[in-house]
Each structure stands twice: as C-alpha cells, then as structure tokens.
Amino acid sequence: MTQPALDLVIAALEKIRESSDRAPRASRTMLGRLRPANFAAVSLSAALELREGGRETSASPMPRRLQGALSKAQLLEPIRERVCACQKCAHLARSRTQTVFGVGNPDAELMFIGEAPGVDEDQQGDPFVGRAGHLLTKIIKAMNFAREDVYIANVLKCRPDTPSGTFGNRPPTPVEMQTCRPYLAEQIEIIQPKVLVALGAVAVEGLLGSRRTMRELRGQWHTYSGIPLMITYHPAYLLRNQAPSEKRKVWEDMLQVLERLDRPITERQRNYFL
Numbered sequence: 001m002t003q004p005a006l007d008l009v010i011a012a013l014e015k016i017r018e019s020s021d022r023a024p025r026a027s028r029t030m031l032g033r034l035r036p037a038n039f040a041a042v043s044l045s046a047a048l049e050l051r052e053g054g055r056e057t058s059a060s061p062m063p064r065r066l067q068g069a070l071s072k073a074q075l076l077e078p079i080r081e082r083v084c085a086c087q088k089c090a091h092l093a094r095s096r097t098q099t100v101f102g103v104g105n106p107d108a109e110l111m112f113i114g115e116a117p118g119v120d121e122d123q124q125g126d127p128f129v130g131r132a133g134h135l136l137t138k139i140i141k142a143m144n145f146a147r148e149d150v151y152i153a154n155v156l157k158c159r160p161d162t163p164s165g166t167f168g169n170r171p172p173t174p175v176e177m178q179t180c181r182p183y184l185a186e187q188i189e190i191i192q193p194k195v196l197v198a199l200g201a202v203a204v205e206g207l208l209g210s211r212r213t214m215r216e217l218r219g220q221w222h223t224y225s226g227i228p229l230m231i232t233y234h235p236a237y238l239l240r241n242q243a244p245s246e247k248r249k250v251w252e253d254m255l256q257v258l259e260r261l262d263r264p265i266t267e268r269q270r271n272y273f274l
C-alpha cells in the first residue's frame with residue numbers, strides 16, 4: 001500500500017475511533033504484515049485496538065517487534081507530521097501560527113505534560129518557552145537534569161484561540177482536549193518514560209479525564225497507561241503565588257519523582273524552600 005493510501009486509512013480509523021465507543025480492531029498478524037511499512041504500522045497500531053488469539057489486549061499497545069525496528073525519534077516523526085497538518089479543530093487550525101508538538105529527548109525517563117501552548121509557544125513552536133517555561137526549566141535543573149534530558153509536551157498541540165484584539169491565553173475546552181489527546185497518547189506510548197509529571201489541573205483533565213481539584217490530586221502517585229504519574233502545580237501557578245510554602249509543595253512532588261527514578265538526592269536538594 002502506498003503512503004498516501006495508508007494516510008487515508010489511518011485518518012478513517014481515527015475518525016471511527018473518535019466517533020464510536022468501540023475502537024476499530026485488527027489482529028497482531030494483520031498488523032505484522034505491515035512491518036515493511038513501519039511508519040504506517042506505528043500510526044495504525046495507535047488507531048486500532050489489537051486482538052490476539054481471539055483475546056482483546058489493552059488499549060492499542062504497538063507490537064514490540066515493530067517498536068524495535070526504529071528509534072523513538074523516528075517513530076515520533078510521522079506523528080509530528082500528522083499534527084502539523086491536523087485540522088480536526090478547524091477554529092484552532094485557522095488561528096494557530098504553528099502546531100507545538102513537543103520537545104526533548106525521545107528516550108527520556110522523565111516526561112512533563114502541560115495543558116496547551118500559549119502565545120509564546122505558538123510563536124516559537126516549542127512548549128514551555130514563556131515565563132512559566134523558564135520556571136519549569138529551573139525546576140528541571142534543580143532536579144539535576146538538563147531540559148534536553150527530559151521530554152515536554154502538552155495535551156493540546158494548538159494554541160486555544162482568543163477573541164481578536166484580546167491578550168492572554170485561555171484554557172483548552174474538554175472537547176478540544178479530547179480531540180487532541182490521541183496524539184499525546186501516541187507520544188507517551190512511544191517514549192515510554194519511567195515517570196510522567198502532569199502540570200496543573202487542566203493537564204490532568206486532558207490526560208485522565210478527571211476533574212478533581214489539585215488539592216485532591218497533587219503529591220500522590222497516580223497511573224497513566226501503566227506509567228507512574230505525579231501530579232503537581234503548573235509553574236504558572238507558582239508565578240502567581242510566590243509563597244515559599246507553595247514552591248515547597250512542588251519541590252516535594254519532584255523529590256518523590258527523583259526517588260522513583262532512583263536518582264541521587266543531596267541534602268541541599270532535600271532542603272530547598274524549607
């Protein structure tokens with residue numbers, strides 16, 4: 001099958017998946033036959049629910065033999081291309097400067113998830129590049145990582161539009177997040193970080209579909225697709241609320257992340273913001 005034909009099949013499967021309670025299915029054998037066209041198989045496996053020996057498997061894991069054929073960076077590339085061309089939210093596709101796919105190390109053990117690009121991200125094409133992004137970079141450095149060591153992505157890949165002539169950003173709507181979420185799910189499926197960190201309640205809602213308060217959610221381990229998930233405040237919250245006690249809460253969450261990753265923690269690190 002040619003690449004344009006496969007793109008059409010993938011788009012049709014995604015449409016079925018979005019509009020139906022039951023995901024389209026294919027057997028592992030059939031998917032395996034696409035092995036020579038690995039890029040297509042990657043996208044197809046994300047759009048399909050797999051079935052093995054008559055037994056359904058959990059939500060669309062890509063066969064490991066296909067994953068092993070390409071690097072994670074190569075596996076992410078066709079998803080980036082689909083995001084770049086995506087028009088699923090016509091209003092956002094019209095208003096965006098560009099899509100914001102994600103940035104960092106595709107082999108990262110730590111992945112941060114935010115809600116949506118703001119005006120700076122829309123201009124520059126990378127997530128977390130504004131004031132909140134600078135603070136996130138500081139947090140990452142305080143954890144003894146470089147920003148390039150981790151992977152950073154948003155639930156939404158386009159900036160939520162705002163009325164012309166107005167300033168600032170708006171949070172994404174539940175429908176926008178639901179529409180875009182499959183791209184993030186594919187990114188996580190490929191990157192397979194050891195730990196995910198969701199930044200803020202909107203990111204959590206986009207990721208888990210949960211609408212609980214940060215007070216209920218943060219500081220505890222959750223799970224997303226079998227991956228440990230830490231929920232903490234969005235850096236923008238820390239910019240609005242500079243109290244050391246709030247910084248300490250975020251830092252305590254990051255200490256838990258470091259422990260989970262078996263990273264060494266110095267006494268100085270343990271005592272930040274005390």
Ligand code: SF4
Pocket residue numbers: 083086087088089090092093099156157158176179180
């Ligand atoms: S927000 Fe996501 S789903 Fe909507 S147009 Fe942008 S890339 Fe497509």
